Amino acid sequence: MKQETILLHGGASFDPITGAVSTPIYQSATFRHPALGESTGYDYSRALNPTRSVLEKRLALAEHGGYCLAFSSGMGAISALVKLFQPGDNMIVSADLYGGTYRLFSAYYAKYGFSFSWVDTSDFEQVEKNYSPRTKALFIETPSNPMMKVTDIRRCADFIHGKGGYLIVDNTFLTPWYQNPLDFGADFVIHSGTKYLAGHHDALSGFIVHSSDEAEPRLRDAQMSEGAALAPFDGWLTLRGLKTLALRMDKATANAEVAAFWLRRHPAVEKVFWIGFADHPGYALSQRQSRGAGGMISFYMKDAAHIPHILKKVSLVMFAESLGGTDSLITYPVVQTHGAIPEAMRLAAGVNDRLLRLSVGIEDPDDLVADLDQAFAGFRPA
Ligand SMILES: Cc1ncc(COP(=O)(O)O)c(C=O)c1O
Numbered sequence: 001m002k003q004e005t006i007l008l009h010g011g012a013s014f015d016p017i018t019g020a021v022s023t024p025i026y027q028s029a030t031f032r033h034p035a036l037g038e039s040t041g042y043d044y045s046r047a048l049n050p051t052r053s054v055l056e057k058r059l060a061l062a063e064h065g066g067y068c069l070a071f072s073s074g075m076g077a078i079s080a081l082v083k084l085f086q087p088g089d090n091m092i093v094s095a096d097l098y099g100g101t102y103r104l105f106s107a108y109y110a111k112y113g114f115s116f117s118w119v120d121t122s123d124f125e126q127v128e129k130n131y132s133p134r135t136k137a138l139f140i141e142t143p144s145n146p147m148m149k150v151t152d153i154r155r156c157a158d159f160i161h162g163k164g165g166y167l168i169v170d171n172t173f174l175t176p177w178y179q180n181p182l183d184f185g186a187d188f189v190i191h192s193g194t195k196y197l198a199g200h201h202d203a204l205s206g207f208i209v210h211s212s213d214e215a216e217p218r219l220r221d222a223q224m225s226e227g228a229a230l231a232p233f234d235g236w237l238t239l240r241g242l243k244t245l246a247l248r249m250d251k252a253t254a255n256a257e258v259a260a261f262w263l264r265r266h267p268a269v270e271k272v273f274w275i276g277f278a279d280h281p282g283y284a285l286s287q288r289q290s291r292g293a294g295g296m297i298s299f300y301m302k303d304a305a306h307i308p309h310i311l312k313k314v315s316l317v318m319f320a321e322s323l324g325g326t327d328s329l330i331t332y333p334v335v336q337t338h339g340a341i342p343e344a345m346r347l348a349a350g351v352n353d354r355l356l357r358l359s360v361g362i363e364d365p366d367d368l369v370a371d372l373d374q375a376f377a378g379f380r381p382a
Helices: 003-009 050-062 074-082 099-112 124-130 153-162 216-226 232-243 245-265 283-289 306-313 343-349 365-376
Strands: 067-071 090-094 115-119 135-141 166-170 188-192 206-210 269-273 296-301 329-331 355-359
Touching: 003 050, 003 232, 003 245, 050 067, 050 206, 050 232, 067 074, 067 216, 074 099, 074 166, 074 188, 074 206, 074 216, 090 099, 099 115, 115 124, 124 153, 135 153, 153 166, 206 216, 232 245, 245 269, 245 296, 245 365, 296 306, 306 365
Parallel strands: 090 115, 090 135, 135 166, 166 188
Antiparallel strands: 067 206, 188 206, 269 296, 296 355, 329 355
């Protein structure tokens, strides 16, 4: 099956019991046993749930993986993945990444003896330089959140495999429609399904997809023990979202192209970061490892004082945290998504008070640009 068909039918096209063409929401915490020692395969929804099972199979197929586990959020998935490692282990992590992942690693797992090296992974020499014998994994976002830096998945995979470690790729921004990191040697793919996969700003979900089935029992045990498994209704919303992922991603990307060029021409904007620009430093690499640029754009305004004005005046584009949905959102990373990152580290990564991040949705592009245009207008510098 090709990718668009997998997103619709992968795992199960219909419910085998009733023939329902929409996977039923199995809203049951527990399942009756026919007799002692007998099970339908489902015992308790923290461990397995039939709605979740269809979603897990579908995403495993879409990401070309051996299996997938669905969690209650992206953070639940990332937290479970860390359980594969031991206190004392080190992870090299993209310095420019979602602030919640930074907070989870530095404020929580560091307390339990894990160490993290924050590195610009788009610069491969930095990866090599920061490797130590304690390094057991590379954790990368490509493109990164929010600076849109592109990291070479194949090169990172070859390097860390040579040292006996694992490559983990957070594929939230490009999704399996545009990028399949496992095809380039990654061992694990992470998703915040809250974003493009569910796609409508109405559900939380998170995923781990693994290239083989080697770690499945340990990860399922971590999920069962910790309890961050995906609930049936949010699972169903994510399944429904996957059906239109390809259409939404292509439309968001087409809209992002219009918005990115509009921003680039605007006199109040200093610099625009979008991996679809042919002069983006990661463009050639993106062309090799991805099939589309996606709908995420970051940009520096010339004057930080302009930002409160814009955030107050946007109307169609909503000032809100999150990304990847049907509706366009604008985010101020320095106080929202990346507020948990210490100032010096944030600034070194480029996340300053002049940076805005735009998640372009699927509205009409003329309306989007008109809204940005009116929001940018009327600012009087002090
Ligand atoms: C790239 C990335 N990874 C992971 C997460 C965490 O996902 P969730 O909010 O579903 O827990 C986010 C959230 O914004 C994200 O942007």
